[in-house]
Amino acid sequence: MNTDFSIGTTELFYDLLDLTEQEQQIYLNELKSTSPSKYHQIIQLFRADKQSLHREQSWLNLFSHSANELVNETPIHQLCDQQIGKYRLTHPLGQGGMGVVYAGIRNDGTFEQAVAIKFLQPSLFPFSGKELIYREAQMLARLNHPYIAKVYDGGIHQDLYSYIVMEKVDGIDLQKYLAQHPLPLKQRVQLLIDICQAVHHAHQFQVIHADLKPENILIDVNIKPKLLDFNLGQRVKNSPDDQQNIVAFSRLFASPEQLEGEYLTSQSDIYSLGKLAEWLLLKNEKSPAADLALIIQRATQDQAEKRYSSAQALADDLRNILCKQPIEMRSHQKSYVAKRFLQRHPVSSCLAGISLCAVILFIHLLTKANQQLITEKAVAEDMVYEMTSLLYHGKGPENNALSMERMLELTRRRVLSNPDLPVELKQKMLLAMMTPQSQAKHN
Numbered sequence: 153m154n155t156d157f158s159i160g161t162t163e164l165f166y167d168l169l170d171l172t173e174q175e176q177q178i179y180l181n182e183l184k185s186t187s188p189s190k191y192h193q194i195i196q197l198f199r200a201d202k203q204s205l206h207r208e209q210s211w212l213n214l215f216s217h218s219a220n221e222l223v224n225e226t227p228i229h230q231l232c233d234q235q236i237g238k239y240r241l242t243h244p245l246g247q248g249g250m251g252v253v254y255a256g257i258r259n260d261g262t263f264e265q266a267v268a269i270k271f272l273q274p275s276l277f278p279f280s281g282k283e284l285i286y287r288e289a290q291m292l293a294r295l296n297h298p299y300i301a302k303v304y305d306g307g308i309h310q311d312l313y314s315y316i317v318m319e320k321v322d323g324i325d326l327q328k329y330l331a332q333h334p335l336p337l338k339q340r341v342q343l344l345i346d347i348c349q350a351v352h353h354a355h356q357f358q359v360i361h362a363d364l365k366p367e368n369i370l371i372d373v374n375i376k377p378k379l380l381d382f383n384l385g386q387r388v389k390n391s392p393d394d395q396q397n398i399v400a401f402s403r404l405f406a407s408p409e410q411l412e413g414e415y416l417t418s419q420s421d422i423y424s425l426g427k428l429a430e431w432l433l434l435k436n437e438k439s440p441a442a443d444l445a446l447i448i449q450r451a452t453q454d455q456a457e458k459r460y461s462s463a464q465a466l467a468d469d470l471r472n473i474l475c476k477q478p479i480e481m482r483s484h485q486k487s488y489v490a491k492r493f494l495q496r497h498p499v500s501s502c503l504a505g506i507s508l509c510a511v512i513l514f515i516h517l518l519t520k521a522n523q524q525l526i527t528e529k530a531v532a533e534d535m536v537y538e539m540t541s542l543l544y545h546g547k548g549p550e551n552n553a554l555s556m557e558r559m560l561e562l563t564r565r566r567v568l569s570n571p572d573l574p575v576e577l578k579q580k581m582l583l584a585m586m587t588p589q590s591q592a593k594h595n
Contacts, residue, residue, distance in 0.1 A: 164194055228252055228271050228313060235259065236309050239267060239317060255320060267304065268320040271313050289316050292382055294357050299350035300379045301370075321378045326432075327366035335375070340432050341444075341470055343377060348425055348467035350379050355418040355463060362416055364424035365402040366431070405431075408454050418463070419456035425466060426451025426459070443472075443479050450481065531577060534570060 168179055184191040229252060231241050238260035245253045251272040258265040289306030296302070305317035323329070335343070347369060351361060361368075363383035370378040403411065407423035410416060430448050434440045447469050453459050460466040469479045476495040482488050494501045567581050 164190060168194060228273060231271070231313070236269060236315060237305070237307055237317075239269060239305075241269065256317075266320045268301075268318045270316045270318065271309075272315075291357070291359050292316070292318075295354055295359060297350050297353040299346050299377050300354065318380075319378075321370045321372060321380070323370040323372040323378065325367050326369040326371055326377070329371040330432075337433065337437065338474060339375065341474055343371075343375065344425075344429055344432055345467045345470050345474075347377050347379070347428070348463045348470065350377065351421050351425060352463035352467065354379075354382070355421070360416055360418060361421050361424070362410070363402065363405075364421060364428055365405045366428070367402075407456075409456065417456065419459050422459045422463060422466060423452055423456075425463060429470075441473070443482070446481055447473075447479060527574075531574065 164183070168176055171179055180191065180195065183194060229244075229247075231252075231254060232243060234241050236256070238258055239256040240259040241254040241256045243255050245255050245268055247253070251270060253268055253270045256267050256269045258267065289303055292300075292303040293306075301321055302319040303316060304319070306315060308314050324332075347364075351364070354361060359382060361379065361382050363381060364379075368379065368381045370380060372378065405424045405427045407416075407420040410420050426448050429444075429451065433444055434448065447466070451459055451466055460469075465480070469481075471477075472479050476492050478485075478489050478492050564582060567578055570578075
């Protein structure tokens with residue numbers, strides 16, 4: 153085959169599509185030996201194109217089957233009042249592209265029990281196989297959490313209709329509930345924490361929901377969630393029957409890897425929880441809290457490894473907001489941590505601040521009083537010195553002895569010339585020394 157491999161990658165790819173399968177293999181082998189870099193680019197485009205064609209053909213076949221059944225009024229919609237195993241169907245609860253959900257009661261003469269029974273469209277069998285319904289029932293039956301609808305049983309009716317028997321939840325879906333009962337932000341955050349805990353429980357049993365959206369979350373009379381419709385038809389890593397998977401999810405809440413048809417891990421549910429948080433917590437908030445925005449930003453990272461490590465870690469950060477604790481991403485910011493502490497303990501923080509101010513004031517007054525004592529001690533020592541000097545000069549022979557007036561005059565001069573004596577003390581001392589002299593003159 154003579155091919156010019158010097159042309160661009162796009163032209164090489166379109167040339168490849170025009171060839172037969174045998175010619176394509178020869179073409180790729182020649183390209184690999186001639187230009188390995190272009191070979192790797194072309195092979196990725198080629199494989200992606202093959203997967204896209206396979207998915208489109210599968211969905212065309214599925215829609216064709218479903219359309220024919222709807223036109224012919226498929227029997228899956230005519231099961232009311234029928235006995236399915238030990239359960240009797242009463243009325244339909246809901247319907248979607250994957251099947252129909254009926255309300256039912258246990259009718260085997262042992263005890264009464266209200267249940268919900270989900271039937272899959274028989275047209276799904278060419279792609280999912282009847283084993284899918286058994287795998288779904290077995291995996292979900294292992295889950296035991298108050299916020300996950302319990303799975304009781306499963307089977308096949310008349311070798312045609314696969315079904316799962318589940319807990320019947322009295323409630324409405326999250327979107328309708330919020331439209332009828334607007335909740336404050338704190339209550340919505342708590343609701344999301346409950347949902348995260350349910351998803352984390354499922355992840356511990358290697359079960360991925362893969363279709364988290366408001367329509368798959370029922371809210372009961374106690375404002376508690378119930379997760380429904382785990383989409384086990386997704387491409388999950390280590391799945392034993394990957395070739396039979398069915399793609400069904402909401403694009404508004406699906407992760408990038410889910411939109412690309414890649415294998416899913418628990419990180420895909422983390423992304424969906426982040427989108428659910430954005431819808432639930434920020435939709436009607438005029439000025440959303442910065443911490444909430446950071447949590448949602450981390451949960452909805454395009455790269456899975458940059459998201460929260462688990463649904464429990466996401467729930468913990470949401471709980472930190474309710475408890476005014478630092479969120480994980482800002483726990484290293486000292487000012488932020490201190491602010492959160494003050495928000496958690498406003499009364500005790502205020503009392504501690506008042507006590508601290510009182511202690512500082514007491515120390516200040518004590519220091520000032522101590523300084524005054526030191527000053528007064530120095531003044532007293534100066535006065536003692538002055539009096540000692542005066543008495544010393546007053547001694548001697550009688551004719552040399554200083555008169556009282558002379559001694560008082562010397563004392564006044566010393567008092568006035570002493571810079572260490574406070575002005576108030578000088579005034580008092582001068583007044584005291586003038587009093588005897590005035591009295592003597594008066595006499």
